[in-house]
Amino acid sequence: MRDGRKVTLSDVAAHVGVSAITVSRALRTPEKVSLKLREEISRAIDLLGYVPDPAARALASSRTDVIGVIIPSVTNSVFADVLRGIYTAVEKTPFDIQLGNTRYSPLKEEKLLKVFLGQKPAGLIVSGIDQSERGRSLLETASCPVVQIMETGENPVDIMIGFSHYEAARAATIHLIEQGYRKLAFMGARMDPRTQRRFQGFRQAAAEAGLFSEERVVTTAEPSSVSLGSQLFCELIEQAPDLDAVFCINDDLALGVMFEAQRRRLSVPDRLGICGFNDLEMMAAAEPPITSVRTFRYEMGKRAVEMLLEAIAVGRGHRGTIVDLGFEVRKRASTARGSCGASD
Amino acid sequence: MRDGRKVTLSDVAAHVGVSAITVSRALRTPEKVSLKLREEISRAIDLLGYVPDPAARALASSRTDVIGVIIPSVTNSVFADVLRGIYTAVEKTPFDIQLGNTRYSPLKEEKLLKVFLGQKPAGLIVSGIDQSERGRSLLETASCPVVQIMETGENPVDIMIGFSHYEAARAATIHLIEQGYRKLAFMGARMDPRTQRRFQGFRQAAAEAGLFSEERVVTTAEPSSVSLGSQLFCELIEQAPDLDAVFCINDDLALGVMFEAQRRRLSVPDRLGICGFNDLEMMAAAEPPITSVRTFRYEMGKRAVEMLLEAIAVGRGHRGTIVDLGFEVRKRASTARGSCGASD
DNA sequence: TTGTAGGCGTTATCAG
DNA sequence: CTGATAACGCCTACAA
Numbered sequence: 025m026r027d028g029r030k031v032t033l034s035d036v037a038a039h040v041g042v043s044a045i046t047v048s049r050a051l052r053t054p055e056k057v058s059l060k061l062r063e064e065i066s067r068a069i070d071l072l073g074y075v076p077d078p079a080a081r082a083l084a085s086s087r088t089d090v091i092g093v094i095i096p097s098v099t100n101s102v103f104a105d106v107l108r109g110i111y112t113a114v115e116k117t118p119f120d121i122q123l124g125n126t127r128y129s130p131l132k133e134e135k136l137l138k139v140f141l142g143q144k145p146a147g148l149i150v151s152g153i154d155q156s157e158r159g160r161s162l163l164e165t166a167s168c169p170v171v172q173i174m175e176t177g178e179n180p181v182d183i184m185i186g187f188s189h190y191e192a193a194r195a196a197t198i199h200l201i202e203q204g205y206r207k208l209a210f211m212g213a214r215m216d217p218r219t220q221r222r223f224q225g226f227r228q229a230a231a232e233a234g235l236f237s238e239e240r241v242v243t244t245a246e247p248s249s250v251s252l253g254s255q256l257f258c259e260l261i262e263q264a265p266d267l268d269a270v271f272c273i274n275d276d277l278a279l280g281v282m283f284e285a286q287r288r289r290l291s292v293p294d295r296l297g298i299c300g301f302n303d304l305e306m307m308a309a310a311e312p313p314i315t316s317v318r319t320f321r322y323e324m325g326k327r328a329v330e331m332l333l334e335a336i337a338v339g340r341g342h343r344g345t346i347v348d349l350g351f352e353v354r355k356r357a358s359t360a361r362g363s364c365g366a367s368d
Numbered sequence: 369m370r371d372g373r374k375v376t377l378s379d380v381a382a383h384v385g386v387s388a389i390t391v392s393r394a395l396r397t398p399e400k401v402s403l404k405l406r407e408e409i410s411r412a413i414d415l416l417g418y419v420p421d422p423a424a425r426a427l428a429s430s431r432t433d434v435i436g437v438i439i440p441s442v443t444n445s446v447f448a449d450v451l452r453g454i455y456t457a458v459e460k461t462p463f464d465i466q467l468g469n470t471r472y473s474p475l476k477e478e479k480l481l482k483v484f485l486g487q488k489p490a491g492l493i494v495s496g497i498d499q500s501e502r503g504r505s506l507l508e509t510a511s512c513p514v515v516q517i518m519e520t521g522e523n524p525v526d527i528m529i530g531f532s533h534y535e536a537a538r539a540a541t542i543h544l545i546e547q548g549y550r551k552l553a554f555m556g557a558r559m560d561p562r563t564q565r566r567f568q569g570f571r572q573a574a575a576e577a578g579l580f581s582e583e584r585v586v587t588t589a590e591p592s593s594v595s596l597g598s599q600l601f602c603e604l605i606e607q608a609p610d611l612d613a614v615f616c617i618n619d620d621l622a623l624g625v626m627f628e629a630q631r632r633r634l635s636v637p638d639r640l641g642i643c644g645f646n647d648l649e650m651m652a653a654a655e656p657p658i659t660s661v662r663t664f665r666y667e668m669g670k671r672a673v674e675m676l677l678e679a680i681a682v683g684r685g686h687r688g689t690i691v692d693l694g695f696e697v698r699k700r701a702s703t704a705r706g707s708c709g710a711s712d
Numbered sequence: 713t714t715g716t717a718g719g720c721g722t723t724a725t726c727a728g
Numbered sequence: 729c730t731g732a733t734a735a736c737g738c739c740t741a742c743a744a
Contacts, residue, residue, distance in 0.1 A: 030736095032736095052739090079737080084738040087739095
């Protein structure tokens with residue numbers, strides 16, 4: 025700013041003695057401007073303190089440098105990790121992130137989608153594959169590339185990156201079975217679509233081994249927390265006192281179960297096996313360390329942005345790409361019954 | 369959209385048979401448009417699917433409905449809670465949040481400040497009172513209200529809401545002393561300015577009781593984690609085997625200390641008192657429950673937005689407001705030595 | 713490599 | 729209460 029009024033392109037241009045468009049070019053496509061001019065212009069920009077006006081740019085070019093990111097929760101540390109990846113990848117680029125928070129409501133997601141698309145974003149990152157019908161069609165007619173994260177599935181809008189929650193839960197359950205547990209229990213909270221698919225994975229693996237029982241399932245719509253894990257475990261063990269292992273749909277619950285087991289003097293892993301999901305940092309640090317399913321959240325955010333940038337560069341080219349980041353069952357002491365133990 | 373091209377104000381206007389400005393007014397200042405027209409216009413908007421262009425609005429009015437939020441980290445659950453409060457408060461308003469992530473770097477903060485201010489935000493929420501000199505002066509000359517969160521201190525730019533990290537740490541330390549601990553240790557990670565002030569609070573309280581010793585201090589620039597808590601505790605107890613209590617600058621570290629204490633069969637709270645900071649949900653759920661300093665993060669985010677909206681409404685009125693949200697030492701079993709125990 | 717004209721969609725200003 | 733006109737700051741085209 026200079027005497028209150030905004031410094032514009034033409035101010036810079038006038039200072040250097042060229043036309044505004046040249047300054048614009050020096051900024052956006054430097055290779056089209058002579059070196060000499062470029063230097064003068066850059067000096068003038070510093071001197072005058074010119075800051076481009078994104079609104080004017082957006083209006084004139086009907087493009088923005090904004091990448092919209094729509095996720096269900098900012099508090100959930102799973103998304104926090106994804107966000108960290110996103111911010112890291114975006115940092116070296118001229119793009120900005122605009123964050124939207126659906127709070128697990130498809131309706132809110134739809135609204136956000138409308139608002140975001142109204143801003144002509146350069147690209148969009150959305151969470152999951154469970155958009156409402158209207159949401160889905162908004163995405164399909166979007167004039168920017170779209171990346172769906174957190175999950176793999178059928179029919180990507182453009183690009184999809186994540187892993188199969190079904191398979192991940194299935195693998196964890198198989199691990200419990202391999203460790204010799206027979207009375208497998210399932211603990212779920214929030215029960216959004218991704219959680220449901222984890223339940224299906226558990227159910228499938230347990231049923232295949234003839235070990236599934238409705239009695240050993242506890243779920244709630246409430247959001248997860250450590251204390252909720254303790255509480256649900258109390259319910260669970262009342263329903264089914266003979267249970268010998270719990271698969272929890274996330275690590276908070278698992279930690280709550282472990283604390284409750286300690287309170288009740290149930291030895292982990294001998295009397296009770298515990299498996300979490302996500303493999304938050306604390307799982308390896310816990311005493312005993314808790315088995316969990318590692319997922320690649322930071323990677324996911326980072327690569328989502330990278331692929332999006334590519335798609336932006338070529339113009340919506342990637343239609344149909346699916347990247348499965350996989351998962352990894354981290355076997356730790358909390359499920360090391362009988363066998364010789366675990367890594368970590 | 370209709371046949372690919374964007375629906376504009378004038379499209380709506382033409383449809384109704386009025387001029388564009390009337391439609392604009394029907395949207396922004398309905399009371400200045402006759403009821404009849406308002407209804408027709410609103411019908412036309414729905415029919416045509418008109419979505420206002422924020423860029424055009426911003427350019428024409430040099431105003432936006434964007435509230436910039438600049439915080440050091442998205443992963444840290446402390447800020448996640450603040451964000452939740454912010455999003456909640458903003459939800460019912462026409463404002464949007466634009467998030468910036470400094471990663472604890474004053475330089476990055478400065479850059480973000482410049483970018484954000486270039487967007488003519490309606491308001492700004494920044495974290496803390498430790499802006500760089502240039503950052504500070506950017507804030508002071510900003511043409512929008514500014515709220516500083518997380519902390520109280522001298523010289524608010526406009527509005528400030530938070531609590532005293534110094535006093536909070538001091539109170540926690542006094543609690544440890546009152547519980548009969550005498551060999552007080554301090555554990556800190558990241559050691560950003562807020563953490564430093566917590567250290568000062570600890571030091572002051574300990575020194576006043578003649579209980580401060582450099583030997584029982586361990587700090588690192590690394591970011592906190594549960595496993596780091598375990599690791600630092602190992603260092604600490606090597607340096608000072610006789611320590612009987614640890615004040616940790618956050619709950620992750622405290623949890624790590626507790627796990628390590630369990631591993632070493634050090635009884636908590638008898639042999640070792642543990643106190644965390646922030647009072648994350650898991651602290652009350654842990655076994656034993658861990659003493660911590662509760663802070664009002666959700667509230668802080670929510671009220672920051674509310675105060676900001678007020679200031680926006682009146683136009684930068686609030687200059688000088690300081691809101692101290694206080695804190696609360698949650699006394700739990702992890703520091704209940706000798707005495708009869710704790711609540712929770 | 714540089715410049716000119718015109719317009720992006722909205723709102724401010726001033727009239728009626 | 730409604731309308732005409734002129735910005736807002738930049739970029740797309742086309743031209744030189």
